Amino acid sequence: PRLILASASPRRRDVLVQLGLDPDVAPAHVDETYLPGETPVEHVERLARLKAETAAGRGEGAARNGGASTGAGRIREAPDEGEAGAPAAARGAGTVEGARPARLVVGGDTVVVHGERVLAKPADEDEAVAMLRSLSGAAHEVLSGLALAWEGGTVSGVTRTAVRMRRFDEATARRYVETGEPMDKAGAYGIQGKGAALVEGIEGDYYSVVGFPVGLFLELLERVGWRFAFDSFVPLSPPEPPPSTS
Template identity: 40%
Template sequence: MRPIILASASPRRADLLRQLGLTFSVFPVDIDERPTPNEAAAHYVERLAREKAFAGLKLAVDPKSLVIGSDTSVVRDGDILGKPDGKEQAAEMLASLSGRSHKVMTAVALAGEHGCFARVSTTEVRFRALSESEIRAYCDTGEPMDKAGAYGIQGRGGAFVSGLWGSYSAVVGLPLDDVAALLAEAGQPVWMVWNQSGEKLG
């Protein structure tokens, strides 16, 4: 089995990879995450996922390593909503999502000696109508500060979601179906590691 590296400091992405039963190393990478002028959201998240995967590959000791890079953006009316700069911007983002639908685009890239391949997952998420008081209370928890679109569906922000069409794990930060497909295409399907320790689940 080739070593797997997650090129991300996100604890949510690490938790999702563990959910697949994978053993991996975490190599946080630092890249310029600013979109280029008029860059489409799908192109933007895929570009960043690829750049993160390549940056992680440069840090790998074993040349046969497989490196996973990922990026998530919340897209409202074609506008990319990144991580908020502070409480005020977080509140503005949440107010703009209140009572309506938006898209969450998450790209995952797998880089290795085989090259780099990527997939983009698009999920539609609908928020119920939010009051100003609950928006403020949520921002005061600090949870929105490091999350695209200023909410975490796996945390308190899940209370805002009234509907979801697509991949839940992609909204959290990593589309597990795409990760499994990319690893299988690289000759390392995730099921090969299941039950190697004899562990019983469920």
């Protein structure tokens, strides 16, 4: 299928290019305000869906229904508290009925959650330093939502990864901020860049922290009838029957 990335994030595109893919880029600009009572998990999944559906030409309907699916889909639920980094559980089975979509739009959203605080992109350098100081020597969670949308529906999910930061002082945080790297990143750091020096370790999907969970992407592809073939996609065939033992 033709793949369209509904994001201006160079990191998401870099991951797809790393996989041997060459997506078209069509950033979707949506309202990222939290809905009343919305949890961070619900928020990243809704925004991933809304971005994908907007770029697919279905944004108005998605906005009216809060990002609810217009077709069959799977939602991966985040684990309970205390299980950060554990594989996300899946709800639903089988594949989407009907013809395989020939045009897929992928949307994503990522937030950092530290205790009761949700850390989005910093507004300025001082806020970036404050975010980093709050993360120093502590663990936090990265939630990444991903969605595939096409003319007939949407499938989506969320991954949850635990990240522990090294202990560092304010001067270190400020020197990192002065590189300019953290200013467009949730939580004010980039694990795939210089910010790797601030990270002690992770539990879960590294690519979820980057902002594009590869494992979830491959699972969603299979939900719509396609399998990744290391630089392209091939139709997903029904499983072969087991050989006869008689």
